Amino acid sequence: MNAELDILISRYLDGTASSEEIDALEQRIGGDRLVAGEVYQAAYLDALLRDALVPAQASANDLAGDAGPIPLFGRTPAAASQRSFDEKREPDQAYRMRPRFSPLVRWGAIAASLLLAAAIVWRVARVGSNSTPEVAAKQTEKGPSIARIVEGGPGVTVERATGPWASNEPLAVADRVQTATNATAIVAYDTESTRMRLAPNTGIRLISDLPGQGKRWELYSGALSCQVDHQSPDRPLILMTPQAKATVVGTKFDLKATAGWTRLEVTDGTVRMTRLSDNATVYVSAGQYVEVSAPGAAAPQWAAAPAGDNVGAFWSTKIKPAGISE
Amino acid sequence: MEQNEFLKHFLPSQRALWAYLQAATRDVNETDDLLQDVSNVLWEKFDHYDPARPFTAWALGIARLQVLKWRQSKARGKRVLSDDALTALAEAAAHAVEEPDPRPALLNGCIQALQERARKVIEMKYAGGLPIKEIADQLGQQVGAIEMALVRARRALRECVERKMKYA
Numbered sequence: 001m002n003a004e005l006d007i008l009i010s011r012y013l014d015g016t017a018s019s020e021e022i023d024a025l026e027q028r029i030g031g032d033r034l035v036a037g038e039v040y041q042a043a044y045l046d047a048l049l050r051d052a053l054v055p056a057q058a059s060a061n062d063l064a065g066d067a068g069p070i071p072l073f074g075r076t077p078a079a080a081s082q083r084s085f086d087e088k089r090e091p092d093q094a095y096r097m098r099p100r101f102s103p104l105v106r107w108g109a110i111a112a113s114l115l116l117a118a119a120i121v122w123r124v125a126r127v128g129s130n131s132t133p134e135v136a137a138k139q140t141e142k143g144p145s146i147a148r149i150v151e152g153g154p155g156v157t158v159e160r161a162t163g164p165w166a167s168n169e170p171l172a173v174a175d176r177v178q179t180a181t182n183a184t185a186i187v188a189y190d191t192e193s194t195r196m197r198l199a200p201n202t203g204i205r206l207i208s209d210l211p212g213q214g215k216r217w218e219l220y221s222g223a224l225s226c227q228v229d230h231q232s233p234d235r236p237l238i239l240m241t242p243q244a245k246a247t248v249v250g251t252k253f254d255l256k257a258t259a260g261w262t263r264l265e266v267t268d269g270t271v272r273m274t275r276l277s278d279n280a281t282v283y284v285s286a287g288q289y290v291e292v293s294a295p296g297a298a299a300p301q302w303a304a305a306p307a308g309d310n311v312g313a314f315w316s317t318k319i320k321p322a323g324i325s326e
Numbered sequence: 327m328e329q330n331e332f333l334k335h336f337l338p339s340q341r342a343l344w345a346y347l348q349a350a351t352r353d354v355n356e357t358d359d360l361l362q363d364v365s366n367v368l369w370e371k372f373d374h375y376d377p378a379r380p381f382t383a384w385a386l387g388i389a390r391l392q393v394l395k396w397r398q399s400k401a402r403g404k405r406v407l408s409d410d411a412l413t414a415l416a417e418a419a420a421h422a423v424e425e426p427d428p429r430p431a432l433l434n435g436c437i438q439a440l441q442e443r444a445r446k447v448i449e450m451k452y453a454g455g456l457p458i459k460e461i462a463d464q465l466g467q468q469v470g471a472i473e474m475a476l477v478r479a480r481r482a483l484r485e486c487v488e489r490k491m492k493y494a
Contacts (some may be wrong), residue, residue: 036418
C-alpha cells in the first residue's frame with residue numbers, strides 16, 4: 001500500500017479526515033476493492049490493539065489477586081456460554097417495569113437539572129504531595145465539568161501515564177486512582193453534585209470524557225458508592241467493570257467489583273446495567289440489586305447480601321433503551 | 327442448545343464485526359453500541375441462518391443494514407460512507423476473515439518491539455483512549471506529528487505480524 005493511502009486511511013479512522021479526504025477515500029473504495037480491504041484491515045488492527053492493550057492495563061494492578069486479562073468486548077467463549085438465553089423467549093419484563101416519560105418532559109427535566117448543576121461551585125482545598133492527595137479545596141470556574149479528588153489521604157495514589165500528577169490537578173483520561181487498604185477517597189465533578197466514594201482497596205480509571213461518549217470510568221476492583229446528579233443525555237456517567245456496564249442518568253447506588261464478580265445496588269433512581277458477555281440489559285431501580293459473575297468466579301463476601309430485590313431474572317437482550325441516551 | 331450454537335458462531339466473528347462497524351462509524355463508542363444492536367438482531371434472526379453459509383458473511387450483511395439504519399438516525403450531520411462503499415467494506419471484511427486468527431497472539435510481541443516513542447503513542451491512543459489532539463498536547467507535539475507517528479506505528483505492527491505469520 002502506498003504511503004499516501006496509508007495516511008488517508010489513518011486519518012479517516014482516527015476521525016481527523018476532512019470531507020474532501022473522505023470523498024477521495026470513498027471514490028477509491030468504489031474504484032478498487034483492494035482499497036476497501038485495506039480500510040477494513042486497518043480497522044481490524046484497531047480492534048486487535050484495543051484487545052491487546054486495554055486488558056493489559058486493567059490487569060496490571062492485579063488488585064484482587066485473581067485478575068486475569070479482560071477480553072475485548074468483555075466476552076470470553078466460556079463466559080458467554082454460561083449465559084442463559086431464555087430472554088429470547090421471555091417477554092420484555094424489565095423494560096415494562098419502567099414508566100415512560102415523553103421526550104419533552106425528559107429533556108425539560110434534564111435541562112432544569114443542568115441549570116441547577118451549573119449553579120454549584122465546589123471549593124476544593126489543596127494539600128499534599130504529588131503522590132498523596134489530601135483534602136483539596138479550590139474554587140473552580142463554571143464550564144465543562146471535570147473530575148477531581150476532593151477527599152483523600154496518604155493511602156490514595158494517582159497513576160498518570162504521561163508523568164507525575166499534582167494533588168490539585170483535575171483527573172485526566174487514563175488516570176488511575178487507587179486507594180490502599182486503610183484509605184478512602186471521594187472523586188467529585190466540579191459543576192455538578194456527582195460524587196463517587198472509593199472504598200479501601202479500590203481502583204478506578206477514567207476511560208474517556210468527551211461529549212457524545214459520556215464520562216466513562218472503569219472500576220477494576222473494589223467498591224464505589226455513588227451519588228450522581230442528573231446527567232446530560234450526551235454525557236452520562238458510565239461505569240465499566242470486567243463483567244458489566246452501568247449507565248447512569250442521576251441516582252444513588254453502590255457498585256462493587258472484583259475481577260470475576262460485579263454487584264450493583266441502587267438506592268435511588270434507576271441504573272441501566274449491561275452484561276458485557278452477551279449485552280443483555282436490565283434496569284435496576286431503588287431497593288433492587290443485580291450481580292454479574294464470570295464462570296467459576298468465587299463469590300466475594302459482599303455477594304448476594306440479603307438487601308433489596310434481585311432483578312437478575314430480568315436480563316433481556318431485547319430491551320431497547322428508553323429514557324437513556326448513551 | 328440453540329444458544330451454544332449461536333455463541334459458537336458469533337464469538338469468533340465479533341472482532342470482524344467490530345472492525346467493520348468501526349470502519350463505518352469511526353467512533354469507538356458508537357461501534358460498541360452498534361455491535362450490541364447487531365448481536366441482538368443476529369440472535370433474533372438466528373433461526374433463519376443457513377449453516378451451510380459462512381456465519382461471518384451473514385452477520386456482516388446484517389451489520390451493514392444496521393449501519394444504514396444508524397446513519398439515518400444518529401449520524402445526521404456526520405459524513406458517512408456511501409451505500410456502495412459500505413457494501414464494499416462488508417465484502418472485504420467477509421473475504422478477510424481467518425479462523426482461527428493467529429494475529430492476536432502475535433501482536434503483543436510486535437507492540438513490545440516498537441520503538442519507545444511509537445509504543446507510547448500507541449498506548450495513549452488505545453489503552454488511554456485519548457484523541458490525537460490530547461496526545462499531541464500531552465507530549466508537547468504537533469497534531470500532524472502524532473498522526474504520522476500513529477501511521478508509522480500501525481504500519482510497523484502490520485508488517486511485524488505478517489512477518490511472524492509467514493515464519494510461524
